[in-house]
Amino acid sequence: MISLDFVSDPLGIKISQSCSGLLLCSSSSSMMDSSNTCYYVYNPTTKRYTTIPRPRSSREQYNVILSMNLAFDPSVSLHYKVLCVCADGSPNSPYQTDVYSSDTRKWDLSTASFVDSCGALFENGIFLNGKIHWPSCSKTSIYYDLNRAKVLEMPMPMPMPVSRSRELRRFEESGGRLLFVSFSEPRNTQFDVFEMQRNYSTWFLKYRVDLRVGAAAFPGLLSSPYFLLCFVGGEVEGELCMILYIAGQVVYYNIAHRSFRKVCDLHLRDCDFDLIVLRPWMTIHRCMETLSYG
Template structure:
């Protein structure tokens, strides 16, 4: 590890329990782990990916759990064939810490994707030792990093007709909980925006989803001039039993408490600025203080 102030251009790819997986902006093969609190970073010399010269799209994920006493964390690469997008190949790299970082030999796990529909390979979310993907269907899958296998888990809607009319507005992790935001199930008129958004939480045993909160967007939209503005949602756990929802629109951002539906305006955006464009495109990663 090195202690340094980063003064070069880089892209934050993932956030995992206080650590950031980053890539140099102008070099597609240069990755590093960065801790914004201690300002430590570790170069990831992953070597040449065995599938990098073939027709594969490759995404990387960071798997790190500070609650587990361990001298290492893992980087998982997922290669998806351009010609056969249901064919997923995983490579697991173990990075040993803390004093003399070294990378163990990668473990390759070739798994034909077991479902009849495609999934966005770059949309995975790490939570409690597994990387989860979210699909509009009866089931989705997650990759158990330690067991190195894909497993199924059910989705909150089981009717395919319901999914055809439904958009997933948020899928993410906070505080060890996996959350999903879906619009109200009531039928809407053409081009009508939903008035309510339901927040679901995946049960710890993967047996199903709990409907925990509902966001009332009618009062929130009144705080913005452009009533038809698109909104992005991000869930953050304030403590073990309470959450907040960051709601981002083209004009600004607010924090909503879904329990009593109170909102606090955080800031206004100047339309067209880079921060607004990144927030509008979903370029937000969660982070919290950690000294590991």
């Protein structure tokens, strides 16, 4: 179990994101950013942390932080970056991006701005291959290329009708692949998994998942809400597997083999489950060991 007592913050600490063994943490008084919210990058392996200063925008009116996104790839560098998306708080205002580097311990403050015309969900930022990706409910969404310091457009698998605006649309990453999954409620046992082409031209259907095949071994699939915790790689390179929460159990599902096995027991409170359903990207965080400073 990971302890978050590495710093004494009067507001408490919560995990906002994880990335290749590092945790981006923030003060836990609210899910939304405020002027007294503090940010930290913590390495639970080395127990070391860094306080990330709030960016001082090159335009003073850009003082509302919409999201902080952690970018770390130890195969490329032992240094990490934090991307901040901020705005001035007024409706339909342009956004600005600033980038913090652990190498320089400074923010690179942008003088450029961009307009989010697709309604990107900035909370659900996924870092992959030097880029941070955000889903949307439109035909297109956006990603930020850290190497080019540029916001670019990409297609979405399908736009969402207004009548289905409560449907959960979620980006995931596994094995260097950007994945998309969408389902309307925690009891929907059939859904599609899409994968983005590496050139960002289009999505293709990777798997059509039907979890009812596991109902004999895990009857809770049909009688209780379940939830997708994350995607992971399989024992064979290229395989895609899912980690599920089913009726008090964590279950491993190999999509290609259509095989299930129990990982462990995990009993969640109703309030915990509600948080996972509403904001899985803010409550589910993968952890691994890394020797980066943090």
